[in-house]
Amino acid sequence: MATIGCGSLRGRADSAFEKGDYEGAARDYAQVVAQDPTDQEARAKLAQAREKIFLGLLAEVAESKRTGDKERVFSALGRLLDRARGWNDPGSPAIQKRTHDEVAWAEEQIGIECGALLARHAPLLAEDQLEARDRQVLRHFPGSTVKSVITDTIHEYAETQCKRLAPANPAASPYFADLVGKYCAHFHVTTARVPVLPYHVSRVVLAGQVDGLSLEGRDAFATAVQKGLERSSFWDPRAEAPAIVTVSGKNHAAFSSRKMTLSRPWVERIPYQAMEEYQESYTEYYPDTETYYDTEHYTEFETYTHSCGDGKNTCTDTRPVSKTRQVPRTRQVTKSRTAYRTKTRPVTRYREEDRVFAFEATERSGNYEVDVAAHIDFKQGVAPFAVHLSNTKSDSGIDHDSSFPPAGVSPSRSNLQTRDAFWLEQLPTITQRTTLSAHSHWVALFCSQSTYSSDEAARCYYVPAAERPKAARDVLFGSFGPDIDNVQRL
Known part of the structure; x- marks a missing residue:
């Protein structure tokens, strides 16, 4: 092969x-x-x-x-x-x-x-x-x-x-010095940078109160806001300044219940007696004629030759010979065979009848509402910004202890969400909105000018590329050339 x-x-x-x-x-x-x-x-x-x-x-x-x-x-x-x-x-x-x-x-x-x-x-x-x-x-x-x-x-x-770009006084242009520092560090060149840039924070201090919010929920909210800020241009773990987050609003849940009778269809199989016909086998005897063979004896004459006695001639003669043969005969016999006859017998049969299983239950309902606003202030001479979330939800479930397998009924619990659990569901949205609001706020504060100094342009470059204005890029292009579009990825 x-x-x-x-x-x-x-x-x-x-x-x-x-x-x-x-x-x-x-x-x-x-x-x-x-x-x-x-x-x-x-x-x-x-x-x-x-x-x-x-x-x-x-x-x-x-x-x-x-x-x-x-x-x-x-x-x-x-x-x-x-x-x-x-x-x-x-x-x-x-x-x-x-x-x-x-x-x-x-x-x-x-x-x-x-x-x-x-x-x-x-x-x-x-x-x-x-x-x-x-x-x-x-x-x-x-x-x-x-x-x-x-x-x-x-x-x-x-x-x-790097020697050409590095500012003589990094404190006077901290953002430009930081951008140059990142750029030069890529080429293993060290330049002077300020330890922490302005307007950066490293932690969240929560103030205010949300009606209906537990201490655990409050801590979780602070963590969610912090995660959002960590993804923004305002965050630097080296900073000492906190973000003061003043929260207000409500986190409510209202629960109700009502008794009710529920029903489930099912099908019952009911036995009943009936007569049915069936074929019973039995042995049937009948007369018949059969053929058999019998041995018959008979005599035949055969021709033979022998010497005639003169020593010269041969004589022919006949002699009787006894033989047997098979002769067919018939006789009357009795034979048997299997035959069938119709008979009746009682049997148990079933019919299906529709039924309804009724049982007592309690319907429990929950209506949830959250409406919270967070006022985020960096306390460094810049305007604060706000993050707002409003959401509602309704849920319901059934409680009962009945069990009836033919109708597919088994004990049930409503397992309604708690107020705090509903609150925790909102936190990923809080984190996302905090990041988006922080980016938008940075753009509004630092990327909305018609003209920029080198430090102002570098400060604007702390937002995603899609939000950087051309005027800021033009200023930095004079320093970094075409590399400016790749500096922030370092």
Whole structure:
């Protein structure tokens, strides 16, 4: 069977090669060689198929260079190098020479690309571009020094950039100093930063009261608000200042009950007596005539020869012989057979009748209402903001102890939610609204100007990218260049 399989695979490989499908041919020839390493013809064909693939990719590289499609150049060259490494086969000396020349060109282009980005004051973008080209090409050459050389150049430039950007007095422009600090720390360059930025808090102090809220519910509310602030621009665990959260509102639940009679349908099977006919078997005897065979004796005469007594002649004569034969006879006999007769007998049968099972129960209802407002004040010369949540819910259930399996009735409990449990359901929404309100508040406070200083623009950059105004970006672009769109991800 192995020989048949190999033969079929070999035929497929030959067919693919003839059709110009060198990828398929190389894959199948490799399997043939794996099954029979002594197959020199398959080895030769495998080398030819791979050579065709290398030549095709080198042709794609050359054509892409001619048309100026640099991305396609790197893509094709990367695929060529990936094949050579995966196959552990760099190709013929001519292929290796052409590949070496293309890699040298690619390394030169990578240096030019990164240099152009550094000229635009964008070491972050240069670093990203180098990583992308490394994944495409350079990683296939562990001995290449191009990546380390360019990396050193990027870091040297970034160090110079950091010295230029770092403010002489970080306290006078704390947000810009912090942005520069994050930027430079990525390149392992340390710059002076203020320990804690203005308007940042590290804890929540809860004031006020919500009617109907337990102490545990109050603590849970404070935790929910804190989680929301932790996801906002106002939070810094190093800060000493608290957020004063003054809460008001209500958390009410009203419960009622009423007695009721419930019913469930069921079907009863009632037995009754009936007569049914059935077939009873019995033995029936009847006369019959049967044939049998009897032995009969009879005499026949046979001819025989004997000497006539003169010693010369033979005489013929007859003699009687006794024989037997079977002669058919008939006789009267009595036989038996199974017969059936109809009889009746009493049986128990069932009929189904609809019934209703009635039982006493208590319906319990709960009506829940929460309406709470949190006034959040940072006490640092900025206006406070509010978070509001209002929600209602109604629920009901049945209590009873009845059990009647035929009707599918078993004891039940309403298990209505408690007032505190309903409150806990609201806390994820409180957290989410706190975060959204805090972001909106930061934008309203610090991102609504028509003009910005460097520190004001950096302060505005503490909100999500979609909420940053173009005017703030334009100011920071003058300092960070195109890197400004990537600084905040660090």
